[in-house]
């Protein structure tokens with residue numbers, strides 16, 4: 001098969017870099033790569049041993065693609081998502097612009113691959129927290145029926161993009177000057193914060209996105225709505241607290257689920273052991289986030305009976321926000337489209 005023309009909008013960002021790195025190492029048939037950035041700087045990105053220029057978006061170049069990954073911002077996705085799909089381009093969008101649109105499939109291949117449609121060329125990927133959560137909970141839902149979900153998420157700074165990370169690094173550098181081993185309670189310098197409402201270095205912020213009238217943050221609402229859409233459970237009870245933590249990469253979740261049918265921790269472990277995309281940890285061991293990433297699987301550990309409800313299980317889940325939370329999930333969706341024979345070169349070039 002001739003190679004595909006593949007556009008990546010946001011190729012220089014956190015997700016874009018990881019996506020290109022993964023595509024580069026894969027056998028995905030990229031005939032021509034068209035990466036784009038904001039165009040504010042002259043930049044190029046590495047791909048399969050070469051450097052490829054990443055200029056500002058060109059609509060005509062994007063329209064010539066077979067597949068476009070949108071990994072930039074809600075605004076850019078809103079401007080290009082639907083119009084590209086109308087022109088026959090397959091569009092996989094990692095922003096939150098279309099996730100809840102009734103006519104746009106929200107897809108995690110391990111969870112709801114069947115929701116893909118040949119005539120729906122605009123496809124949304126989930127929020128980076130929802131991704132790992134849904135992969136871990138789907139097999140348990142299939143077995144026992146998910147009724148109620150409670151969760152606290154501990155979310156890495158890279159989930160907020162490159163500029164937030166740079167701000168975090170500069171706060172760390174400033175703080176490190178006074179944390180020198182001579183005073184156990186040093187007086188920290190005043191830290192500037194623009195990416196988040198308060199400095200994130202040496203702190204935790206229970207505030208990801210704006211609060212609504214109920215004081216739920218936007219991130220918390222995204223998880224609730226996306227879980228309901230992904231699982232087709234309109235009334236799923238979801239209560240979450242999303243916390244930004246001073247971690248570079250990897251989201252961690254403390255999760256409590258109540259199921260319709262009773263399920264013992266041992267039964268849950270048996271299900272998770274065989275589940276697609278899940279790595280179940282041995283009893284007593286647990287995963288932690290890692291600056292180098294935690295790889296493809298969603299890590300699950302500490303599966304135990306909760307202390308308050310015999311129907312409730314408690315789990316610890318860690319997944320890579322940049323991989324399964326965005327880039328990897330999008331590439332997996334593209335692989336499914338190819339496997340089904342829906343994503344093919346449209347005859348405008350290629351290798």
Ligand SMILES: NC(=O)c1ccc[n+]([C@@H]2O[C@H](COP(=O)([O-])OP(=O)(O)OC[C@H]3O[C@@H](n4cnc5c(N)ncnc54)[C@H](OP(=O)(O)O)[C@@H]3O)[C@@H](O)[C@H]2O)c1
Nearest residue numbers: 010012013014015037038071072095128159161162321326
């Ligand atoms: N980070 C995560 O863990 C994660 C997980 C799931 C989904 N997402 C979503 O994925 C998207 C990208 O996130 P990110 O963390 O990678 O953000 P990021 O690090 O801030 O990168 C943003 C990218 O978008 C480009 N860009 C900005 N304005 C543009 C414009 N007007 N035209 C074209 N390109 C433009 C930037 O180019 P320059 O280099 O030129 O500035 C950069 O390549 C967002 O929608 C985010 O919500 C992120």
